[in-house]
Amino acid sequence: GAGVSQSPRYKVAKRGQDVALRCDPISGHVSLFWYQQALGQGPEFLTYFQNEAQLDKSGLPSDRFFAERPEGSVSTLKIQRTQQEDSAVYLCASSKRGQGKTDTQYFGPGTRLTVL
Amino acid sequence: GQNIDQPTEMTATEGAIVQINCTYQTSGFNGLFWYQQHAGEAPTFLSYNVLDGLEEKGRFSSFLSRSKGYSYLLLKELQMKDSASYLCAVPWGDSWGKLQFGAGTQVVVTP
Numbered sequence: 001g002a003g004v005s006q007s008p009r010y011k012v013a014k015r016g017q018d019v020a021l022r023c024d025p026i027s028g029h030v031s032l033f034w035y036q037q038a039l040g041q042g043p044e045f046l047t048y049f050q051n052e053a054q055l056d057k058s059g060l061p062s063d064r065f066f067a068e069r070p071e072g073s074v075s076t077l078k079i080q081r082t083q084q085e086d087s088a089v090y091l092c093a094s095s096k097r098g099q100g101k102t103d104t105q106y107f108g109p110g111t112r113l114t115v116l
Numbered sequence: 117g118q119n120i121d122q123p124t125e126m127t128a129t130e131g132a133i134v135q136i137n138c139t140y141q142t143s144g145f146n147g148l149f150w151y152q153q154h155a156g157e158a159p160t161f162l163s164y165n166v167l168d169g170l171e172e173k174g175r176f177s178s179f180l181s182r183s184k185g186y187s188y189l190l191l192k193e194l195q196m197k198d199s200a201s202y203l204c205a206v207p208w209g210d211s212w213g214k215l216q217f218g219a220g221t222q223v224v225v226t227p
Contacts, residue, residue: 003158004158031213040219042120042203042205042217042218042219042220043215043217045214045216058209102146102147102166102207104149104161105149105161105213105215108158109156109157109158110158
């Protein structure tokens with residue numbers, strides 16, 4: 001079946017522009033995670049959704065970062081007034097179960113954001 | 117969050133065996149994941165250990181010692197396609213299952 005997909009795969013933005021990154025999780029998966037991965041590092045947690053509810057946004061670096069999943073499937077990560085330090089790969093992952101269940105997360109290919 | 121340590125890079129020849137170690141803090145432990153990530157691609161799931169011992173899955177095996185806060189991933193009969201970054205990760209914090217990753221171990225397989 002289809003895996004997690006993300007779009008665009010690459011995004012170049014000028015400093016100060018707003019960007020929107022899309023994630024299509026595996027159909028029927030309850031949990032959705034966003035991670036940020038800097039070059040040569042492991043992914044770092046940004047935020048978590050259980051269905052449409054955003055239950056954890058403790059990893060969002062600043063109030064310029066905003067995520068939503070209004071119908072419990074597709075999610076969008078928005079970054080306002082992008083800064084050079086926002087340059088990274090943004091990974092989305094989904095898992096079948098929800099709260100309280102450690103479950104395998106399936107990752108999308110990521111969006112590579114470059115801020116000039 | 118967790119403090120997860122793994123070596124930065126390992127080099128081995130085709131057909132050989134490589135062992136990638138990972139150490140983590142033991143408090144609130146709830147299992148350990150290994151993922152493989154080729155450059156520019158998604159991390160892909162390799163294994164999940166929650167109990168002590170060795171789990172074998174084809175050429176890849178994963179070992180866990182909860183008392184020592186230690187795991188390793190063993191790659192046997194190395195192939196060129198195994199050249200990738202290998203990420204160790206543990207769930208942490210509350211119960212949502214968010215993962216704390218190590219920085220990854222870059223494995224380079226040479227002919």
